[in-house]
Amino acid sequence: MQARIIDAVVEMVAEKSISGTTLANVASAAGVSQGVLVFHFKSKEGLLTQAMVRLLEEYRQAWQPAMASADPLERIVGLVRADFDPAICTRKKLALWFAFWGETAAKPIYNRLASESEEERFQAMKHACEDVAGIARISDPVGLAQSIDAHTDGLWLQMHLQGSDFTREMGLNSALSHVRLLLPELARRI
Amino acid sequence: MQARIIDAVVEMVAEKSISGTTLANVASAAGVSQGVLVFHFKSKEGLLTQAMVRLLEEYRQAWQPAMASADPLERIVGLVRADFDPAICTRKKLALWFAFWGETAAKPIYNRLASESEEERFQAMKHACEDVAGIARISDPVGLAQSIDAHTDGLWLQMHLQGSDFTREMGLNSALSHVRLLLPELARRI
Amino acid sequence: MQARIIDAVVEMVAEKSISGTTLANVASAAGVSQGVLVFHFKSKEGLLTQAMVRLLEEYRQAWQPAMASADPLERIVGLVRADFDPAICTRKKLALWFAFWGETAAKPIYNRLASESEEERFQAMKHACEDVAGIARISDPVGLAQSIDAHTDGLWLQMHLQGSDFTREMGLNSALSHVRLLLPELARRI
Amino acid sequence: MQARIIDAVVEMVAEKSISGTTLANVASAAGVSQGVLVFHFKSKEGLLTQAMVRLLEEYRQAWQPAMASADPLERIVGLVRADFDPAICTRKKLALWFAFWGETAAKPIYNRLASESEEERFQAMKHACEDVAGIARISDPVGLAQSIDAHTDGLWLQMHLQGSDFTREMGLNSALSHVRLLLPELARRI
DNA sequence: AATGAATGAGCTTTCATTCAT
DNA sequence: GATGAATGAAAGCTCATTCAT
Numbered sequence: 001m002q003a004r005i006i007d008a009v010v011e012m013v014a015e016k017s018i019s020g021t022t023l024a025n026v027a028s029a030a031g032v033s034q035g036v037l038v039f040h041f042k043s044k045e046g047l048l049t050q051a052m053v054r055l056l057e058e059y060r061q062a063w064q065p066a067m068a069s070a071d072p073l074e075r076i077v078g079l080v081r082a083d084f085d086p087a088i089c090t091r092k093k094l095a096l097w098f099a100f101w102g103e104t105a106a107k108p109i110y111n112r113l114a115s116e117s118e119e120e121r122f123q124a125m126k127h128a129c130e131d132v133a134g135i136a137r138i139s140d141p142v143g144l145a146q147s148i149d150a151h152t153d154g155l156w157l158q159m160h161l162q163g164s165d166f167t168r169e170m171g172l173n174s175a176l177s178h179v180r181l182l183l184p185e186l187a188r189r190i
Numbered sequence: 191m192q193a194r195i196i197d198a199v200v201e202m203v204a205e206k207s208i209s210g211t212t213l214a215n216v217a218s219a220a221g222v223s224q225g226v227l228v229f230h231f232k233s234k235e236g237l238l239t240q241a242m243v244r245l246l247e248e249y250r251q252a253w254q255p256a257m258a259s260a261d262p263l264e265r266i267v268g269l270v271r272a273d274f275d276p277a278i279c280t281r282k283k284l285a286l287w288f289a290f291w292g293e294t295a296a297k298p299i300y301n302r303l304a305s306e307s308e309e310e311r312f313q314a315m316k317h318a319c320e321d322v323a324g325i326a327r328i329s330d331p332v333g334l335a336q337s338i339d340a341h342t343d344g345l346w347l348q349m350h351l352q353g354s355d356f357t358r359e360m361g362l363n364s365a366l367s368h369v370r371l372l373l374p375e376l377a378r379r380i
Numbered sequence: 381m382q383a384r385i386i387d388a389v390v391e392m393v394a395e396k397s398i399s400g401t402t403l404a405n406v407a408s409a410a411g412v413s414q415g416v417l418v419f420h421f422k423s424k425e426g427l428l429t430q431a432m433v434r435l436l437e438e439y440r441q442a443w444q445p446a447m448a449s450a451d452p453l454e455r456i457v458g459l460v461r462a463d464f465d466p467a468i469c470t471r472k473k474l475a476l477w478f479a480f481w482g483e484t485a486a487k488p489i490y491n492r493l494a495s496e497s498e499e500e501r502f503q504a505m506k507h508a509c510e511d512v513a514g515i516a517r518i519s520d521p522v523g524l525a526q527s528i529d530a531h532t533d534g535l536w537l538q539m540h541l542q543g544s545d546f547t548r549e550m551g552l553n554s555a556l557s558h559v560r561l562l563l564p565e566l567a568r569r570i
Numbered sequence: 571m572q573a574r575i576i577d578a579v580v581e582m583v584a585e586k587s588i589s590g591t592t593l594a595n596v597a598s599a600a601g602v603s604q605g606v607l608v609f610h611f612k613s614k615e616g617l618l619t620q621a622m623v624r625l626l627e628e629y630r631q632a633w634q635p636a637m638a639s640a641d642p643l644e645r646i647v648g649l650v651r652a653d654f655d656p657a658i659c660t661r662k663k664l665a666l667w668f669a670f671w672g673e674t675a676a677k678p679i680y681n682r683l684a685s686e687s688e689e690e691r692f693q694a695m696k697h698a699c700e701d702v703a704g705i706a707r708i709s710d711p712v713g714l715a716q717s718i719d720a721h722t723d724g725l726w727l728q729m730h731l732q733g734s735d736f737t738r739e740m741g742l743n744s745a746l747s748h749v750r751l752l753l754p755e756l757a758r759r760i
Numbered sequence: 761a762a763t764g765a766a767t768g769a770g771c772t773t774t775c776a777t778t779c780a781t
Numbered sequence: 782g783a784t785g786a787a788t789g790a791a792a793g794c795t796c797a798t799t800c801a802t
Contacts, residue, residue, distance in 0.1 A: 594774095
């Protein structure tokens with residue numbers, strides 16, 4: 001039941017943003033009583049926090065498997081691909097990310113969760129970039145990692161704002177082209 | 191008085207996000223009566239929309255002057271610098287951008303305003319990149335423009351989430367390094 | 381509880397008219413919270429509409445039983461008596477009727493409800509008048525029905541405007557005298 | 571200017587009822603500033619009261635001329651005709667009458683004005699009916715007057731509720747038929 | 761465990777009235 | 782005389798939260 005409730009929260013936040021998400025419409029969308037929401041999640045903030053936690057976990061599970069590879073280039077490409085995974089990079093999920101990012105200034109809990117997730121992912125990218133320096137001439141591996149991450153984040157913004165005009169496939173192509181541009185020696189392998 | 195009211199809105203949205211911004215606290219922060227807000231801006235949404243319009247105008251005025259240059263490289267660097275201008279790239283303003291982006295899924299008006307602004311700015315970057323192809327070997331000028339824009343957008347996200355740990359100067363340096371990386375032939379001029 | 385709330389609405393509208401009836405004073409008069417009014421009736425208009433529906437239903441239940449009679453004259457007299465029934469023709473209820481009639485130009489829903497109720501009742505009177513034509517010389521039964529109905533409506537206006545100077549008993553006597561005048565052959569039976 | 575303002579009030583009350591009539595929309599409809607309303611009429615209630623006074627005066631001027639006749643039957647018919655005069659019996663004016671009658675329970679001033687007007691008019695009808703007793707066999711002239719007045723009032727209610735389905739002409743015919751019914755000996759003269 | 765009616769504080773909005781110009 | 786910006790009290794309404802069942 002908890003999963004069904006969180007599904008409803010995701011639906012509502014994506015459609016109506018955080019301020020438009022009410023316990024009443026979440027309960028109605030989940031097909032449960034309003035009381036059960038409070039029972040399981042204590043408060044509206046608890047509900048939203050849990051939804052964010054699940055969003056971050058799903059994201060983590062999308063990129064973590066790629067870290068198993070011994071080849072740092074595969075790890076980089078895996079991280080980039082995860083950002084455009086069909087399970088991750090949907091209109092709804094993007095709206096959710098931006099909804100939470102829009103509240104981080106006011107709600108420290110969202111900020112903490114988002115920062116930690118961002119940081120963990122960035123460390124993974126940084127290590128991969130440092131490792132790739134062994135097989136390609138890279139002067140600034142940290143800058144490389146930042147450049148790749150910043151690029152995908154920026155593409156998320158484009159996709160969020162432009163909706164269906166800017167598809168997941170276009171985003172992935174743009175991101176991979178960008179990596180090829182930054183790693184010309186390894187471009188043919190990407 | 192209208193300017194003073196919009197100032198107060200910016201203050202409130204930055205501090206408490208959009209849902210935490212109420213007519214009561216805006217009126218109190220602006221030192222005016224609650225009625226005058228509705229009198230001038232018709233509704234809370236009108237008030238927020240006007241604040242967004244002003245934000246977008248300020249941004250436009252930060253990057254437009256750089257378009258006067260005949261040198262496309264100067265235009266590119268000018269656009270990047272504008273994103274990290276001390277008048278543009280403040281904690282408050284970033285919080286504002288993300289607050290509005292967080293509501294675009296629910297409020298079409300914010301989406302329209304944000305998309306139009308984003309598009310206009312992107313066209314400027316694209317033209318500069320196309321022109322720079324005349325003085326440097328550039329295989330994909332549109333990809334170049336996207337890469338630069340996406341990078342700065344991504345840095346904004348870092349700055350928004352990490353606050354004072356990630357300064358404006360660090361962002362600017364990272365963005366310019368990225369441009370040098372993409373345009374190695376012109377790097378010494380950036 | 382819903383009945384208690386509607387009672388309070390009737391009380392308030394009769395005393396303060398529709399514009400003077402607020403959710404706050406209805407809630408206070410009913411001894412419930414303001415929120416429960418919206419919870420059950422959705423809006424102030426829903427509350428007033430429901431009060432009107434109940435008023436019309438009460439009225440219907442006052443005249444419908446008389447329709448069971450086989451004697452058309454008894455039906456006519458029953459319809460007239462219903463208009464001056466102690467449960468129907470009170471100061472409060474009259475004020476309510478006129479309050480709603482005063483809003484029909486602005487609120488189509490009140491108009492529809494009032495028209496339908498008026499029409500149903502008129503049909504009953506018309507059929508009774510048509511049937512009475514079999515036992516008395518009646519040249520224009522529809523005109524007879526209109527005359528009787530218009531007379532009672534006009535008496536309601538007198539009673540509404542003049543208050544206690546014009547009593548229910550006076551109204552009933554006037555209305556019955558009028559019927560006797562219109563049906564001289566049956567006058568001794570009325 | 572005052573006439574133009576009162577015109578606008580009539581327009582607004584007819585269209586939006588009393589609660590929907592605001593100083594703002596009256597001012598806008600009259601093409602004057604809001605301040606001038608308060609300047610001339612002191613308050614919203616003053617404005618509405620003045621509009622009602624004018625309505626009652628217009629009505630009075632419609633039926634008074636008929637009182638000059640020496641023939642009581644002509645006076646009766648003149649009074650009835652006045653109620654269906656094209657300048658008096660319009661949708662807008664009817665809405666206005668019912669709007670004020672709807673507020674009489676809450677606003678004593680409207681009640682007083684309406685009662686006085688009603689009473690004055692009733693006295694005229696009563697005297698005419700008493701005088702007509704000299705030329706026709708009338709057992710109860712007061713009842714006759716009440717019957718005629720009540721009938722026209724009732725027809726006003728039908729016209730108000732049914733709008734254009736029930737025309738002024740239909741109302742007048744019904745009212746005159748009713749008088750013929752009540753005064754069969756004089757019917758051919760009506 | 762689960763419900764959903766009930767609460768009430770606080771929201772956005774309306775609007776009669778005031779007052780400096 | 783005339784204006785309309787400004788006020789602020791009070792309106793209708795929302796909604797997170799509580800609680801008896």
